[in-house]
Amino acid sequence: MPDQWVLSLEQNSETEVIKGSIVETADAVRRGADLRLFxxxxxxxxxxxxxxxxxxxxxxxxxxxxxxxxxxHRGSLAEQPYFSFFKYDACGTFSQVKWMLDNQRFDESQAYPYGIYLWYVCDRWRVVYEHDAEGNCVAGDLDELKEHIRAGRSIKVGVRQLFGIQDDDLSGPEHISFLDIMQPLIKDGHVGANCDFILAGAPKWPFTWENALSLGMVWPWSSGEMIAHLTEPGHLPFRRTTVRRAMQWLVADT
Known part of the structure; x- marks a missing residue:
């Protein structure tokens, strides 16, 4: 079944591969698969x-x-809740930045000796429409995407070269980042999306939050335009910018 969660990669405490494949897991994520880690x-x-x-x-x-x-926070209950921004990959070191309500920032990134890493994927997404940064169709059908929105289907967007958006920097290695959508919409012949919070790091691989970290509220459009309000945690206010990116629009086959 396309909506099943499948164990794609198992690593031991030394991040040695016990079962599955790092490359095949990356391939699934590249297709837009959902990702979880036990x-x-x-x-x-x-x-x-x-x-x-x-x-x-x-x-x-x-x-x-x-x-x-x-x-x-650091072994005791905090007086106030706070945001944590995490990045996990198959290398065994996670990145974490804590952003407190009083605007303090703490970098808590570390190599933690977890006993096991079980990476699960749910490969249930299908690309319906793809366009370049100028909004020119690369593959798929924009009208089909609109019909899926009208039918209440789950939609996801993949943005190419998202990391580096802070400075509109396209120089990093090729990558795509898939964003959860809270509110897809149709306007002026195009599809847009109000996305969940997004994180953008430095345009490099591997990356950590020490290299760069921006929190964003973004509105990608099938025209290739993406409006973004970005801030570095601990350094308010948000800054508004508009960039152009190639994108994929996916629908869940469940």
């Missing part, structure tokens, strides 16, 4: 749901948690 920590077990994914060349992939809200 971990065994010292005192608990957890599964991470990623709201955003990154797929680069060959075996490069990562899962991003874009609006994780936390209550504990």
């Amino acid at each position: 971990l065994i920590a010292k005192d608990y077990e957890e599964t991470l749901y990623f709201q955003q994914t990154y797929a680069g060349e060959q075996d490069a992939f990562a899962g991003l948690m874009t609006h994780h809200h936390s209550y504990a």
Whole structure:
């Protein structure tokens, strides 16, 4: 079944591959598959749901948690909740930035000795429409995409060269980042989307939040235009910018 979660990659505490393939997992993420990660920590077990994914060349992939809200800080309960922005990949070191409500920022990135890494994918998405940065059709049918929106189907958008958007920098390695959509819409002949929070790092691989991190609220359009409000955690206010990017628009086959 296309909506089943499948174990794609198992790694031990040394991130050695026990089962599956890093390359095949990256291929699935590159197709727009949903991604989850089960971990065994010292005192608990957890599964991470990623709201955003990154797929680069060959075996490069990562899962991003874009609006994780936390209550504990450095061993004790915090007086106020706060945002945590995570990046996990198959290398064994995770990136985490905490953004407190008083605008303080803490970089908590580290190599943590998890007992196991189980990467699951749900390969249920199909590309309906693809266009270049100028909005020219590359593949698919824009009218079909509109009909899926009218039918209430789940839609996802993949934005090429998202990392580097802070400075409209296209110089990094080729990659695509898939974003969750809260509100697809049709206007002036095009499809647009109000997306969940997004994270954009430096245009490089591998990357960490030490290299760069921007939190964004973005509105991609099938015209190739993407309106973005971006800020670096700890450095308000948001800054508005407009860029052009090639995109894929996907529908869930469930």
